[in-house]
Amino acid sequence: MNRKEPRAAGKRSEGSATRSDAPAFGPRGAGIAGLAAEANRWYRAGRSNEAQAICRQILAREPAHVQSLNLLGLIAQASGDHRGALKMFSKAIAADEANAACHYNAGNSYQALGKRSKAIAHFRSALALGMEDKAVTFILQSPVIAKVVARIAGKPPPAGATVELFGADGVGPLANDLFLRAAMEATTLPSLQLEALLQHARAALLRRAGEEGGHDGEAGDERLAFACALARQCFINEYVYDRTDAESGRASELRERLLQDLSAGVAIAPLTLAVVAAYFPLHAMPMAETLLRRDWPAPVADLLRVQLREPLEEARERSAIATLAPVRDSISLEVMRQYEENPYPRWTINPLTAFAADQARGRIAPDAERQAELDILIAGCGTGSHAVQIAQVYPNARLLAIDISLASLAYARRKTRELGLRNIDYAQADILELGSLGRTFDRIESVGVLHHLAEPAAGWRVLVALLRPAGRMRIGLYSELARRAIVEARAYIAARGYRATEADIRTCRQDIIREPQRWKTLTGMRDFYSMSGCRDLLFNVMEHRFTLPQIAAFLDEHDLCFTGFEPFEDPAVLEKFHRQFGDAADEADLDQWHRFEQDHPETFWGMYIFTAAKKAG
Secondary structure, X not given: OXXXXXXXXXXXXXXXXXXXXXXXXXXXXXXXXXXXXXHHHHHHOOOHXXXXXXXXXXXXXXXXXXXXXHHHHHHHHHOOOHHHHHHHHHHHHHHOOOOHHHHHHHHHHHHHOOOHHHHHHHHHHHHHHHHHHHHHHHHHOOHHHHHHHHHHHOOOOOOOOHHHHHOOOOOHHHHOOHHHHHHHHHOOOOOHHHHHHHHHHHHHHHHHHHHHOOOOOHHHHHHHHHHHHHHHHHHHOOOOOOOOHHHXXXXXXXXXXXXXXXXHOOOOOHHHHHHHHOOOOHHHOOOHHHHHHOOOOHHHHHHHHHHHHHHHHHHHHHHHOEEOOOOOOHHHHHHHHHHHHOOOOOOOOOHHHHHHHHHHOOOOOOXXXXXXXXXXXXXXXXXXXXXXXXXXXXXXXXXXXXXXXXXXXXXXHHHHHHOOOOOEEEEEOOHHHHHHOOOOEEEEEEEOOHHHOOOHHHHHHHHHHHEEEEEEEEEEXXXXXXXXXXXXXXXXXXXXXXXXXXXXXXXXXXXXXXXXXXXXXXXXXXXXXXHHHHHHHHOOOOOOOEOHHHHHHHHXXXXXXXXXXXXXXXOHHHHHHHHHHHHXXXXXXXXXXXXXXXXXXXXXXXXXXXXXXXXXX
């Protein structure tokens, strides 16, 4: 469904750890913002003394200036004074606890001082506060990781040559990269380089577990934690990584040995369990629940929570989900089966963390609309991240979130309960059948859903009928112009007869990866790096695409007024739009946007996401 979630108002602090958020360099004495920009410029030029002096000037006037405190911390860090660096980072975090860059920098200094638990805690905070999209960049900057990536990119050693690839300590050096571990536990890692690296690391751990029976002794604590983090990453991406036939055979043998030990009630080596979980989901194993009755090291206990406790909770949730409208349409039934097998998207980072950070900074005002007691319909809520964010934006609203997939709804209910939200009701229903609902709504949200119906216009008409006079709807639809690469890829898949099975999706991905220039658009997308994402992106049962004139015609026909597109992530889009049309530029004119998109077909690569209002009378 490729849903694009609502963005919190204002830009989160997410940039590189040394990035300045200050305006462009200004004259000396122009104020704190100009001085901060100057300090940052000196720092980037390698002139730390000058940068440090300016930061001290700023702090004399504004003692809690976060950017200056962070920069002083980085200067101390670069000189090896990690305790001094932490004093600066701690002050910066006290002034702005939602600053992702400061948490990341603090994590690096804590790791350098050997305080691993504190380092991981700060890395997790950084990821939750907006560094998720930059995780790959930071990971690849590690000298240890860069060295292995270079070996793989060159002429990788043959399968089984762990020492040649990783060195005498095997995956040990990778296990010591705590940010990598935190990122593997938290999110998909959209990088061909990291995918290849982690595939090799998984195979190396499989060989070690097979050779040593999974018993790694006290010296293997960090290796075990790494193996558990890798198993969590594989579960998050739904085992999309490729494996050789020989590797699959060894993994199956290890799984059978684990099952035998489980049946016999004998001790199970933690490393064996972690490695098996990197190839197979634990909740799908016979007798898996008995694993919860044993004592495990903390990383294994966390792995069992993710791969066993939470899926068991979701299985129990299914019986509590009401059915409001039947799923009868043949295409809807096929789409339902797709998302039953692969609920999408699987989200692990709390979407409310960054929202709360923006709210604390005053970037999101509690205006009258946000506080209103609205009735809101989320038509096609998937796994719930969309509904959760809307529930936070409108805390007094009553939300009904519907989807055709019980598996997706069960995931959504579990996550919503964990977050403590109480204003969302989840139910199963097909949009095409909602006409019998007997309710109307002040707002309707349907992003990334209508284009998967057999007849999108029919579904959209049902939603219009449920919208109250003067109500607003937020719609997300695929662009015909923007998705040309997807159309080409779907034709490629059809020509080669790939099916929407795990094995065929893995094979197809490898064929795409072998032609990086041809398919660089696909490999640059996060969805390419998980099984459900790739299936949604390239193997969807049904996909329709639209043009802006088609959308404009529907709005006119149904008395809806276009009120604007979602704010663009790249501000240059609006700058180009206004340059093209000059004084006549009108952001509410779909004809202008159509002409603009023809000149810039990549504009709506994700989707057209826009709001429309229903006329009052």
